[in-house]
Amino acid sequence: MSAPPDSNFRLEQACASDDSIQQVHAQLLKTKPEKTDGYSMFPLVLLGLMCTAVFFGSIYLAHYSLRFDPLVYNEHASREKPGAVKIVPLTRVQLGKKVFDLTCVTCHQASGLGQAGLYPPLVDSEWALGSEERIIRIVLHGLNGLIKVKGTEFNNVMAPLGETLKDEQIANVLSYVRGTWGNAAPEVQPETVARVRAETAGRKAFWTAPELLTIGN
Ligand code: HEC
Incomplete structure (x- = not known):
């Protein structure tokens, strides 16, 4: 077994004199000089803004x-x-606007004025304001062929929407059409749509204007 190293000897070796410690301090102070002159305005401005x-x-x-x-x-x-x-609760007309904006607006336009030569107007249209028997059928089974709306002829196709829309939605959208843009015809009730749907069940063909004119009044 070797004897433990002389601890006094080690201390002497490591021992630093007061002088050397002061030297080290002086060194440290030199490398990190204290900022004494001038300070940044930036934090002050930020503080002012925050306040x-x-x-x-x-x-x-x-x-x-x-x-x-x-x-x-x-x-x-x-x-x-x-x-x-x-x-x-939303009114039938308000609910109908949602259906219109999803289903009819691309053709008949948000203004209800349609598009010249292609899509007839719903504003002040004798069809829209007229017999609900006819417009319910138009929405249920579609419409094609020559139709005169406000004195102007259209000859185009409107696809059937009876499979897509429920009775309630058809009643709502037709009430919207009949009660917007200055139109003032009575609302359409879902029961009426249900009745017309039942009466025309099995119909596959689109309606034509002359055929519709024999229905309703
Ligand atoms: C793809 C385009 C298109 C869409 C979608 C469409 N329509 Fe039509 N609609 C037409 C066309 C075209 C006619 C005229 C058909 C013809 O020339 O025989 C018409 C005719 C009508 C008419 C009778 C004429 C008139 O202007 O008053 C009504 C009422 C009507 N549409 C209501 C609706 C409603 C309500 C919806 C939505 C539920 C709808 N349409 C969706 C194209 C469309």
């Missing part, structure tokens, strides 16, 4: 938060009975 934002933000909230009353943000809330939500 301004907080200041005006508080003013805004104080003015418009309405004391964070949750009812303020609920459009259907009733003030008399807090928490009670009034359900406002």
